[in-house]
Amino acid sequence: xxxxxxxxxxxxxxxxxxxxxxxxxxxxxxxxxxxxxxxxxxxxxxxxxxxxxxxxxxxxxxxxxxxxxxxxxxxxxxxxxxxxxxxxxxxxxxxxxxxxxxxxxxxxxxxxxxxxxxxxxxxxxxxxxxxxxxxxxxxxxxxxxxxxxxxxxxxxxxxxxxxxxxxxxxxxxxxxxxxxxxxxxxxxxxxxxxxxxxxxxxxxxxxxxxxxxxxxxxxxxxxxxxxxxxxxxxxxxxxxxxxxxxxxxxxxxxxxxxxxxxxxxxxxxxxxxxxxxxxxxxxxxxxxxxxxxxxxxxxxxxxxxxxxxxxxxxxxxxxxxxxxxxxxxxxxxx
Amino acid sequence: xxxxxxxxxxxxxxxxxxxxxxxxxxxxxxxxxxxxxxxxxxxxxxxxxxxxxxxxxxxxxxxxxxxxxxxxxxxxxxxxxxxxxxxxxxxxxxxxxxxxxxxxxxxxxxxxxxxxxxxxxxxxxxxxxxxxxxxxxxxxxxxxxxxxxxxxxxxxxxxxxxxxxxxxxxxxxxxxxxxxxxxxxxxxxxxxxxxxxxxxxxxxxxxxxxxxxxxxxxxxxxxxxxxxxxxxxxxxxxxxxxxxxxxxxxxxxxxxxxxxxxxxxxxxxxxxxxxxxxxxxxxxxxxxxxxxxxxxxxxxxxxxxxxxxxxxxxxxxxxxxxxxxxxxxxxxxx
Numbered sequence: 001x002x003x004x005x006x007x008x009x010x011x012x013x014x015x016x017x018x019x020x021x022x023x024x025x026x027x028x029x030x031x032x033x034x035x036x037x038x039x040x041x042x043x044x045x046x047x048x049x050x051x052x053x054x055x056x057x058x059x060x061x062x063x064x065x066x067x068x069x070x071x072x073x074x075x076x077x078x079x080x081x082x083x084x085x086x087x088x089x090x091x092x093x094x095x096x097x098x099x100x101x102x103x104x105x106x107x108x109x110x111x112x113x114x115x116x117x118x119x120x121x122x123x124x125x126x127x128x129x130x131x132x133x134x135x136x137x138x139x140x141x142x143x144x145x146x147x148x149x150x151x152x153x154x155x156x157x158x159x160x161x162x163x164x165x166x167x168x169x170x171x172x173x174x175x176x177x178x179x180x181x182x183x184x185x186x187x188x189x190x191x192x193x194x195x196x197x198x199x200x201x202x203x204x205x206x207x208x209x210x211x212x213x214x215x216x217x218x219x220x221x222x223x224x225x226x227x228x229x230x231x232x233x234x235x236x237x238x239x240x241x242x243x244x245x246x247x248x249x250x251x252x253x254x255x256x257x258x259x260x261x262x263x264x265x266x267x268x269x270x271x272x273x274x275x276x277x278x279x280x281x282x283x284x285x286x287x288x289x290x291x292x293x294x295x296x297x298x299x300x301x302x303x304x305x306x307x308x309x310x311x312x313x314x315x316x317x318x319x320x321x322x323x324x325x326x327x328x329x330x331x332x333x334x
Numbered sequence: 335x336x337x338x339x340x341x342x343x344x345x346x347x348x349x350x351x352x353x354x355x356x357x358x359x360x361x362x363x364x365x366x367x368x369x370x371x372x373x374x375x376x377x378x379x380x381x382x383x384x385x386x387x388x389x390x391x392x393x394x395x396x397x398x399x400x401x402x403x404x405x406x407x408x409x410x411x412x413x414x415x416x417x418x419x420x421x422x423x424x425x426x427x428x429x430x431x432x433x434x435x436x437x438x439x440x441x442x443x444x445x446x447x448x449x450x451x452x453x454x455x456x457x458x459x460x461x462x463x464x465x466x467x468x469x470x471x472x473x474x475x476x477x478x479x480x481x482x483x484x485x486x487x488x489x490x491x492x493x494x495x496x497x498x499x500x501x502x503x504x505x506x507x508x509x510x511x512x513x514x515x516x517x518x519x520x521x522x523x524x525x526x527x528x529x530x531x532x533x534x535x536x537x538x539x540x541x542x543x544x545x546x547x548x549x550x551x552x553x554x555x556x557x558x559x560x561x562x563x564x565x566x567x568x569x570x571x572x573x574x575x576x577x578x579x580x581x582x583x584x585x586x587x588x589x590x591x592x593x594x595x596x597x598x599x600x601x602x603x604x605x606x607x608x609x610x611x612x613x614x615x616x617x618x619x620x621x622x623x624x625x626x627x628x629x630x631x632x633x634x635x636x637x638x639x640x641x642x643x644x645x646x647x648x649x650x651x652x653x654x655x656x657x658x659x660x661x662x663x664x665x666x667x668x
Contacts, residue, residue: 076410077440106411150627224557230507230639249623289583293484305564
């Protein structure tokens with residue numbers, strides 16, 4: 001597995017996007033976000049997903065010429081149409097606008113309809129935190145999980161992100177409503193490994209840690225069972241009704257591919273609200289207390305959300321980003 | 335177990351609060367919220383918790399004379415101090431103010447410091463939805479759960495609520511970050527019952543469905559394992575830094591009792607943003623699709639979040655609210 005430098009990986013993403021018809025600035029931004037995602041260790045939503053992005057461009061789901069347009073504004077809230085542009089660029093611009101609205105109003109919100117997969121949702125949390133803001137965002141998805149009590153997939157795993165700015169490393173939670181992603185389960189199944197905790201049901205209706213058994217039913221498990229199911233449903237409803245876009249159900253009716261999603265972006269100007277010094281002191285007090293936890297396994301520190309991403313980022317910036325041989329060859333061939 | 339009418343239960347709550355020194359209007363509002371909570375079937379956070387509320391009044395944690403005061407405003411965001419007033423009244427007033435801000439700005443937010451336990455968090459979701467708003471709110475708590483990888487309790491179960499208005503019954507999710515509450519586990523233990531899914535760890539470090547075994551370690555499980563742990567930490571941080579109030583860690587240092595909490599209230603004027611007709615159609619399309627799910631158990635319908643509460647409410651309004659004999663005798667004696 002080669003280690004590719006940040007700049008080389010970004011240049012390769014950018015080259016392909018420009019070849020496909022993307023303008024230089026948009027290609028640069030999209031490539032930057034995908035490279036950051038890979039550099040932070042979220043390979044599944046960066047380098048390993050790039051071929052799918054290109055496939056969706058080729059299929060016409062992603063319109064490289066499209067820019068998001070404002071539909072209407074209402075003070076601190078705005079509704080935008082993503083016009084099926086590149087998902088990560090649309091999401092970046094939506095959070096940028098939510099941050100601008102937060103500068104003026106303390107809080108700002110953009111509801112974005114008709115957009116594409118944003119790749120790593122955490123990107124827009126890190127982005128808000130880089131701007132000194134609390135960032136909250138979520139997306140809906142195609143139907144990929146059964147609701148609690150159901151066996152057929154009608155709800156989304158609808159990733160939810162919440163970020164708090166901190167000098168020295170932001171605190172960022174980025175969680176899908178499914179306990180495990182399909183990608184994680186596929187990887188475990190390929191290696192013959194078990195999941196660390198149950199990820200779904202087998203064909204006898206029993207909870208299972210075996211990804212091969214779960215793949216027979218696709219009854220994947222929401223986080224917290226009925227709780228994550230309920231949260232998924234309401235996240236979808238809020239994004240749908242406020243953006244005027246498609247619900248999970250509607251996305252499923254449109255295609256077996258995943259496009260025309262609805263997303264929410266909320267920013268709060270935390271640095272101005274709390275003051276830089278208080279903000280830093282209050283956050284660090286919580287994290288220090290967390291780090292002093294009694295460990296279940298003495299060799300495994302208790303980490304704050306985002307701490308591991310930052311460590312991987314620093315390693316990958318120093319040593320290059322590990323990219324699977326086949327994935328790298330595929331990208332170079334595009 | 336007697337069934338008490340809504341009006342009789344409310345009158346009894348109100349009588350005691352006034353006897354303790356509460357003004358008529360505040361007592362009426364607090365009693366109304368506690369009765370609604372009980373009527374919706376959340377007895378643990380209504381009638382069964384009233385004696386604890388009175389105990390906290392007697393201990394001086396709850397100041398019946400206190401009213402929340404605005405600390406500062408910034409357009410659509412305001413920071414308030416709860417001044418240790420009655421928690422459910424403070425929370426109701428905070429969501430009222432968030433709704434007012436949403437009417438002016440599309441979105442509104444109140445961060446509330448130094449308040450008391452809000453009893454049922456879902457109340458403020460139903461409240462926002464009654465006003466035609468999407469409501470999002472959460473609270474921190476005393477430390478009551480270990481972080482992922484830790485064995486000592488340093489994070490909160492920090493209930494999170496999200497509500498969408500719907501004629502015929504709002505969609506409301508109200509979930510703590512612990513898989514089960516202490517009250518739920520105590521009740522199961524008393525009856526000798528097992529939990530339906532693992533709720534924590536036994537003293538061998540194994541996941542357990544036995545509430546008596548979990549009680550030996552108090553290593554209760556966050557929803558989604560590492561995911562709920564991470565979300566709990568960030569919910570606490572956001573409420574703390576934006577309100578300027580106490581973190582979970584700080585609340586734990588203050589007392590072994592639970593007071594001086596930090597809470598967040600966000601409202602979005604969904605009816606104005608989406609329009610009444612579109613809002614209703616979009617929500618019902620999602621719920622209809624959900625109801626058409628293939629059931630795991632043919633006798634158990636797949637419900638939307640809030641559907642069960644509404645059914646219990648209607649039953650209890652018709653038949654009276656079931657109240658445990660001892661609980662009722664205790665309240666009458668206060």
